[in-house]
Amino acid sequence: MEDCIFCKIVKGEIPCYKVYEDDDFLAFLDIKPVNPGHVLVIPKKHYRWVWQVPMIGKYFEVVKLIEQSIEKNLKPDFVTSVVWGEEVPHAHVWLVPRFSNDGISSPFGGHDIKNLSEEEMKQIAEKLSKFI
Helix, strand or coil, rough: CCCHHHHHHHCCCCCCCEEEEEEEEEEEEEECCCCCEEEEEEECCCCCCHHHHHCCCHHHHHHHHHHHHHHHHHHCCEEEEEEECCCCCCCCEEEEEECCCCCCCCCCCCCCCCCCCCCHHHHHHHHHHHCC
């Protein structure tokens, strides 16, 4: 899809803080993270909804792999997974590390976006991708 921001990221037209990539899927840090380590996992091929992805089993294996890296490397209290998909019309799964006293009542909204420096984003992406 020409105007899809995630398709542009897949093509390398827009940079990202890559956490994981294989032939079918890409995981990268959200540039407006709910918490440090907030990752988006997307199929490389454009599908509007997660439920349209033909290899949904493999998709969620990748989601699990990323979630385990978040747990191991960032040590959150837990990781919230969200399949919402209304804000960007490309299938994606949010993985949001949650920490006690992070001030978030819901990952869907009503929270402050964490402003992280480019260096912090690079360090988090490197930390998460290193052991995958």
